[in-house]
Amino acid sequence: MASNYEAVVAIDFGTTYSGYAFSLTSEYKTDPMKISANNSWVAGSAGLMSMKCPTCILFDKDKNFVSFGYEAEDKYSNLVMDNSHHEYYFFKQFKMSLHQNTNLNRDTNIEDERGKSMKAKTVFAAGIEFLKKQAEDLLSTRGMNFEEWEIRWVLTVPAIWSDAAKQFMREAAQKADIMNDQLLIALEPEAASVCCRYLPDAKGIDIFMPGSKYMVLDLGGGTADINVHQVADDGSLQELHQASGGAWGGTKVDASFIRLLCAIIGDDVMDAFRSNHPGDYIDLLREFEVKKRNVKAEMETTINFKLPLALTQLFEAMTNMTFQQALVNSTYRDDIISTADKIRIKPNLIQGMFRDPLVHLEDHIRCILAKPQMRGTSTFLLVGGFSESPIVQETIKRKFPRVKVIVPAECGLAVLKGAVIFGHEPKKIRARVARFTYGIAISKPFIEGHHPSEKKKVTPNGVLCTDVFHKYVESGESIDSDSSQTLSFSAARGCSTNRVRVYRSTMADPMFVTDEGCNLLGEVILTREADDLNSSQKIDVSLTFGGTECSVVASDAQTEKTFRSKFDFLNT
Known part of the structure; x- marks a missing residue:
């Protein structure tokens, strides 16, 4: 435990x-x-x-x-x-x-x-x-x-x-x-x-047998979050591919539904309806939430919606036109039937609302599976609220027929x-894959002909090359969840707070922190007590990048006394 x-x-x-x-x-x-x-x-x-x-x-x-x-x-x-x-x-x-x-x-x-x-x-x-x-x-x-x-x-x-x-x-x-x-x-x-x-x-x-590989597709309201895991001999899990995905969740379908209505009644009417009748707007989305959970990849029956009375009345007041007239004049006149206070949407149209997130999802999954280390990934686990949708499940199964798709109860x-x-x-x-290359900025002895002249700096300690990217972790590298990388540096005399800038890069082996693809990620902040300020200290800084969050521990190299230290990625 x-x-x-x-x-x-x-x-x-x-x-x-x-x-x-x-x-x-x-x-x-x-x-x-x-x-x-x-x-x-x-x-x-x-x-x-x-x-x-x-x-x-x-x-x-x-x-x-x-x-x-x-x-x-x-x-x-x-x-x-x-x-x-x-x-x-x-x-x-x-x-x-x-x-x-x-x-x-x-x-x-x-x-x-x-x-x-x-x-x-x-x-x-x-x-x-x-x-x-x-x-x-x-x-x-x-x-x-x-x-x-x-x-x-x-x-x-x-x-x-x-x-x-x-x-x-x-x-x-x-x-x-x-x-x-x-x-x-x-x-x-x-x-x-x-x-x-x-x-x-x-x-x-056999999905959880040692050595097995499977992909987790966490399909929520906002994002699709994808990981690939391998089961270790002791039953723990090792990440094989860094977490990836995008904004391809269920809210994309909701947005398509609202865009469809806007194409019929106009953005200005929808904006006024949303602002002045939020209760009716919420009820409309709640009803759509119920209906979209029943959409299938193969279906013949229409999906029926009750339009809020406030919406149709507002539309008529703002345009001097009935909703039925607007529908006849729209590009959806063959796919939507309006009767009294209801609209009936044909299957092909409501199925199309799922197309954008599902196409992005399919393309992304194929890109992941094409990588050599993914060979042998034969099972998908579908979880998250969007995974409960029949059309999502059926589409994944149809697009990847050789993969076993498991949708747990109450996914x-x-x-x-x-x-x-x-x-x-x-x-x-047990282990995760680094999404980026992580490192810090250091200075090294300047080498003529090797280092660019604009990085040359003359100091009391000699001629140095500045902005050198000192790499801790490389993008794509598998890191144990509790493993750390340690760097020693000298804390200045009289300085209670020392800061070490941490950078990340999309490149595997950047030379300088100013290279293209490098960004300042944040700072490691080290705080020393008052009785430590009268002398310079050799401090060991251990950075951990394999956890769910980056963490840092700093200590005196001689006495092993630990200093207060933290990452700060939110400094303005």
């Missing part, structure tokens, strides 16, 4: 849906799958039931938290109906803002549904704090009252996220009163992989439950 915690609680903060689950350490030892999850969230309309709740959050005019999930949706809808919503902040499906922001920092703002902005960290922290409190209340209700330090918390993030985004989520969790030492970051496809080996429909098959909860298991045993993932 990796810890002495009495319980592990995992929070899956998703793009579209979020939830939590937990298990007791005493019960985990005998039954790893004895995991409890919330199952009482139900949408107020559209007949949609979920073991997770929507990732949306409401703040008042003073930016104080009001509500989260279905309650936030319904509360905001009522505010709009009362015309008292203008000073509120309503955020929905905002997680992807971290993945899309290349300049993410602690002061990053995100915009709500009406374009008003708040600090991103405040929004994420409030959501995490809500789910944390929900989990604590459920534990308490079941008679399990633990002290803060007796709970290990696990927060899931997409494996394709940047180091800055992972650190941002860690700091948001700290703002939500989760102590840093009690928090683990779990990568979503890894968590799903860990979970699947314990599921009843996966036991006994939408595989990440959440796997994160709980990961919290008990983080070493289940």
Whole structure:
């Protein structure tokens, strides 16, 4: 066992849906799958039931938290109906803002549904704090009252996220009163992989035999997150291909549906409908969520939708035209039938809404399988909410007929439950593949004719070549999860804080940190105590790149005294 915690609680903060689950350490030892999850969230309309709740959050005019999930949706809808919503902040499906922001920092703002902005960290922290409190209340209700330090918390993030985004989520969790030492970051496809080996429909098959290789496709609302694992002799997992993927989740289908409506009624009408009738807009998307779960690759029946009365009335008021007239004038007149307050969409049209994410997914999978080290990968594990879609499952099976495709029961909860298991045993993932080449900037003796003249610098210690890329880890290299690389350097006399800049590169062997493809990743910050400042010290800096997060430990080379040290990827 990796810890002495009495319980592990995992929070899956998703793009579209979020939830939590937990298990007791005493019960985990005998039954790893004895995991409890919330199952009482139900949408107020559209007949949609979920073991997770929507990732949306409401703040008042003073930016104080009001509500989260279905309650936030319904509360905001009522505010709009009362015309008292203008000073509120309503955020929905905002997680992807971290993945899309290349300049993410602690002061990053995100915009709500009406374009008003708040600090991103405040929004994420409030959501995490809500789910944390929900989990604590459920534990308490079941008679399990633990002290803060007796709970290990696990927060899931997409494996394709940047180091800055992972650190941002860690700091948001700290703002939500989760102590840093009690928090683990779990990568979503890894968590799903860990979970699947314990599921009843996966036991006994050769996928988890030593030496076997399989691909995990974690298809969520926002992203498709893909990993390839090989089972080691001791049963632990080794990553064979660095985490990859893209924004090819279920929200792409939702966006196609909205674009279709916009092509008929116009963007201005849809914008007005979304702003002035958010409750009806949410109901429309909830109904589409239910309907799209039944779309198949081969189907003959139409999909029927009830259009909100507010939408058709708004359209007629803004255009002096009925929806039926607009439909006849559109390019969709042969594929959509309008009757009273309903529209009937033919199968080929709604199937086409899935085409873009599925084409990207297929192309990406083929690129991965074409690599030599992937030879022998004969099984796909489909997990995540988007994997529950029949057309997604059928398309993957049809495009890759020689591959065994396994879709576990409750595949939408595989990440959440796997994160709980990961919290008990983080070493289940033994090795990972580096996505980039990592290193630091150093100076070396200048060699005439070898080093460029613009890197030449005369110092009291001699003529040096600056900006040399000192490589720790090479892109594509397999790294043990707890292995580290150590570099020694001298800390200046009288300096309490020393900083070492860390760079990453898309190239395997860059010469300088200024080469094309190299970027400043962040800093290693070392803090020395007052009694160490009167002398220069030789400090060993050990960097670990094989975990779910980069970590650092610094110590005095002679006394082995440890200094406070941390990575900082969010410094503006």
